[in-house]
Amino acid sequence: MDTLTTLVLGFLSIVFVNNLVFSKFLGICPYLGVSGRIDMAFGMGLAVTFVITLSGTLTWLIDHALLIPNNLDILRYVCFILVIAGAVQLVEMYVRKFFPTLYESFGIFLALITTNCAILGLCLFLNLWKVDNIVEAVVLSFGAGIGFTMAICIMAGIRENLQLANVPEALKGAPITLITAGLLSMAFMGFEGMIK
Amino acid sequence: MANSDSPKALPTLLAGLWKENPVLALLLGMCPTLAVTSDVKSALTMGLSTAFVLLCSNIVVSLMRNLLKPHLRILMFTLTIATFVTIADLYLKAFLPAMSDKLGPYIPLIIVNCIIICRAEACASKNGLFISIIDAIGMGFGFTITLCMLGAIREILSTGAVFGKQILPAISENWYLTGGMPDGFIPMFAFALPVGAFVTLGLILGLVNMINKKTA
Numbered sequence: 386m387d388t389l390t391t392l393v394l395g396f397l398s399i400v401f402v403n404n405l406v407f408s409k410f411l412g413i414c415p416y417l418g419v420s421g422r423i424d425m426a427f428g429m430g431l432a433v434t435f436v437i438t439l440s441g442t443l444t445w446l447i448d449h450a451l452l453i454p455n456n457l458d459i460l461r462y463v464c465f466i467l468v469i470a471g472a473v474q475l476v477e478m479y480v481r482k483f484f485p486t487l488y489e490s491f492g493i494f495l496a497l498i499t500t501n502c503a504i505l506g507l508c509l510f511l512n513l514w515k516v517d518n519i520v521e522a523v524v525l526s527f528g529a530g531i532g533f534t535m536a537i538c539i540m541a542g543i544r545e546n547l548q549l550a551n552v553p554e555a556l557k558g559a560p561i562t563l564i565t566a567g568l569l570s571m572a573f574m575g576f577e578g579m580i581k
Numbered sequence: 582m583a584n585s586d587s588p589k590a591l592p593t594l595l596a597g598l599w600k601e602n603p604v605l606a607l608l609l610g611m612c613p614t615l616a617v618t619s620d621v622k623s624a625l626t627m628g629l630s631t632a633f634v635l636l637c638s639n640i641v642v643s644l645m646r647n648l649l650k651p652h653l654r655i656l657m658f659t660l661t662i663a664t665f666v667t668i669a670d671l672y673l674k675a676f677l678p679a680m681s682d683k684l685g686p687y688i689p690l691i692i693v694n695c696i697i698i699c700r701a702e703a704c705a706s707k708n709g710l711f712i713s714i715i716d717a718i719g720m721g722f723g724f725t726i727t728l729c730m731l732g733a734i735r736e737i738l739s740t741g742a743v744f745g746k747q748i749l750p751a752i753s754e755n756w757y758l759t760g761g762m763p764d765g766f767i768p769m770f771a772f773a774l775p776v777g778a779f780v781t782l783g784l785i786l787g788l789v790n791m792i793n794k795k796t797a
Contacts, residue, residue: 408775413611414695459671462689463663470656499655500693502612509686555791559608560783567779574774 392524399528402577405503406536407570409510412503416537417562426541428487430534432476432495434527437504440465440472441526444508445519465508466499473499503533539569590715597719603696604727604782605789610696614728615778616687621744624732625725626680630669630688632721635697636714637665642705643713649706658701659692666691696724734781739773741766 405411415429444465452461477495481488488495498504507529516522543565552561603609610631617627641661649657670688673681681688691697700720705713733743741749752765771777 410612410616410775410778411690413615414609417608417611459667462667462670462692463660466659466663466692470659496655497695499659500695500698502690502693505693506612506686506690509689513686553787555794556783556787557790560786560790563779563783563786567776567783570775570779571771574776 388520392521395521396524396528397579399525400532400535401573402579404532404536404573405506405529406533407566407573409506411506412501412533412537415497415501416540416566417559421541421544423538423541423545425490426537427534429491430530430537432480432491433498433501433503433533434530436469436472436476436498436501437507437530437533438523438526439475440469440504441507441511441529442519442523443468443472445511445516445522445526448512461512465505469504469508470499503529536569540566543569589712593712593715594719597716597721597723598726599723601720602723602727603699603720604724605786607696607699608786609699610694610724611782612690613687613694614731615775615782617684618728618731618735618778619739619773620736621729621732623680623683624728626673626677627684627687628721628725628728630673631691631694631696632717632725634662634665634669634691635700635721635724636717637668638662638697638701639705639713639717640710641665642701643708643710646706654702654706655698658698662697662701663692696720731778731781731785734785735772735777738769739771739777740768 399405403409406413406416412433415433447464447468448461452458452464473496476498477488480491480495507526511522511525516525540562544562547561547565556564597603599606601607604611604614613627613631618624638658638661642658645657666689669691670681673684673688700716704716708716736743737749741747741751749766750764752763752767769777772781
């Protein structure tokens with residue numbers, strides 16, 4: 386029961402309180418790039434969720450089974466980035482085969498998931514937070530993906546409406562998106578008291 | 582080779598500072614830009630580490646550009662970058678442990694900083710060593726300056742200090758009890774939080790757009 390509580394709390398905390406986009410600034414590039422339309426944002430979010438869960442789990446395994454016992458900490462970053470690049474390649478092949486239209490509309494952004502800082506960031510945070518069992522690692526990775534999907538979808542919804550708004554000429558495009566993200570992150574600070 | 586390159590050198594160097602400034606014009610490398618600019622010191626450390634990695638990876642990529650297979654290109658870039666980031670990380674851990682603790686995972690995150698991979702792809706894999714080095718210096722310098730600018734704005738507004746030195750008069754504690762006007766600068770803590778990062782960068786980008794429109 387105790388472990389279950391920890392897992393649920395961990396999941397909620399990474400979705401709301403420690404949301405990668407709003408509190409750790411990770412994954413801002415696709416966040417600004419793809420958040421123009423809700424359906425694309427949702428597809429992107431799912432792809433990232435899949436990659437992040439897969440690579441979070443794999444890197445945790447590699448880290449604890451291979452690198453730490455053999456004192457190879459120095460190779461950590463190189464290993465992590467290799468795992469992520471492999472996972473992204475997998476997703477890219479899958480999407481191209483089964484969802485060709487989605488593949489077309491993603492374009493370069495799909496391959497760019499490799500350089501999505503949210504994924505490498507999460508793998509590093511798992512290491513930093515000293516997560517020491519595999520179930521927790523899986524749950525946290527999955528939660529991080531859900532948090533990212535939620536953030537990018539909220540943003541896409543706002544941006545669809547923002548197109549109708551009368552934004553000052555100089556602030557059009559990226560600047561207003563950033564300011565909106567700022568306000569959203571302030572809203573998410575409201576969750577801070579939720580978990581100790 | 583140096584002769585045929587030299588006419589292009591100065592524009593390449595200057596492009597990174599304003600016209601193609603990685604943060605302000607290309608919108609690359611947003612994560613570190615937002616995450617580590619709550620004070621100038623960490624912004625400077627981050628900027629210099631990124632510039633170092635950029636320079637090294639540009640040199641290596643430029644040297645091996647003729648050996649690269651197209652489909653393995655990105656992987657090779659990332660591995661090169663990861664190697665140099667490990668070096669930078671170990672250096673910071675050894676010589677600036679406090680700073681290394683503070684920046685935490687954002688140093689290894691240089692690996693996925695789009696600026697570096699973008700320059701490797703757009704410049705170093707097509708140009709000779711000399712131009713690649715110049716490009717890296719220009720871009721690295723532009724990135725560092727932008728980061729420091731953001732850091733300075735946020736540090737001043739959130740604490741009234743720059744580099745940890747108080748430059749705006751500090752406010753006395755309990756000033757509001759005396760019933761008079763504030764006797765110093767009231768710190769705006771929001772600027773040290775994520776909100777401050779997003780909003781400051783958004784407004785700066787707006788300003789840059791405005792200046793570009795005026796001069797165009």
